[in-house]
Amino acid sequence: MARVVVDVMPKPEILDPQGKAVHGALDRLGFGGVADVRQGKRFELQVEGEITEERLAEIRNIAETLLSNPVIEDYAVRIEESVGVEGGAA
Amino acid sequence: MARVVVDVMPKPEILDPQGKAVHGALDRLGFGGVADVRQGKRFELQVEGEITEERLAEIRNIAETLLSNPVIEDYAVRIEESVGVEGGAA
Numbered sequence: 001m002a003r004v005v006v007d008v009m010p011k012p013e014i015l016d017p018q019g020k021a022v023h024g025a026l027d028r029l030g031f032g033g034v035a036d037v038r039q040g041k042r043f044e045l046q047v048e049g050e051i052t053e054e055r056l057a058e059i060r061n062i063a064e065t066l067l068s069n070p071v072i073e074d075y076a077v078r079i080e081e082s083v084g085v086e087g088g089a090a
Numbered sequence: 091m092a093r094v095v096v097d098v099m100p101k102p103e104i105l106d107p108q109g110k111a112v113h114g115a116l117d118r119l120g121f122g123g124v125a126d127v128r129q130g131k132r133f134e135l136q137v138e139g140e141i142t143e144e145r146l147a148e149i150r151n152i153a154e155t156l157l158s159n160p161v162i163e164d165y166a167v168r169i170e171e172s173v174g175v176e177g178g179a180a
Contacts, residue, residue: 001125007132008132009132009134019133019134022133022156022157025156026152026156029156031148031151031152033137033138033139033145034135034136034137034138035091035136035137035138036135036136037133037134037135037136038133038134039131039132039133039134040131040132040133040134041129041130041131041132042097042098042099042129042130042131042132043109043112043127043128043129043130044099044109044127044128044129044130045124045126045127046124046125046126046127047123047124047125048123048124048125049123055123058121061121062116062121066112066115066116066119066121067112
């Protein structure tokens with residue numbers, strides 16, 4: 001069992017209203033020094049068995065077709081072998 | 091300028107309907123071998139200047155008060171020095 005993380009972020013050239021809203025809130029709440037905020041999605045997939053090249057290609061396919069909209073979003077797939085260590089709130 | 095990433099995920103004991111929906115869709119689309127899916131949020135903050143301990147404490151404060159709901163979500167803060175290298179769609 002391995003954990004695969006898929007990060008989906010709006011492409012740099014795409015306006016990100018959620019990120020803009022967070023950025024505006026930071027200013028209003030007095031947190032300065034943040035130049036920009038982008039908000040995206042993070043998916044954690046618990047994958048059964050070994051992660052082979054074939055398996056990874058399938059997961060990339062999932063990321064591209066189901067988890068992201070490739071017109072406006074980029075995705076990144078990475079393997080986190082350490083299952084179940086997410087480490088609480090820090 | 092440094093990039094700080096804040097990952098916000100539903101706590102393990104909290105039901106995650108979005109993740110469940112994705113998991114169900116994977117099954118229907120014929121992608122087997124995925125035991126579980128959790129969906130969360132990923133924030134990328136472009137922070138001005140050096141990341142000091144004090145700055146990091148402030149970002150943790152932002153993550154806890156603005157970016158996450160600590161009752162139902164865990165957050166993780168990490169520094170990604172490599173600014174602007176997100177690496178397209180892969």
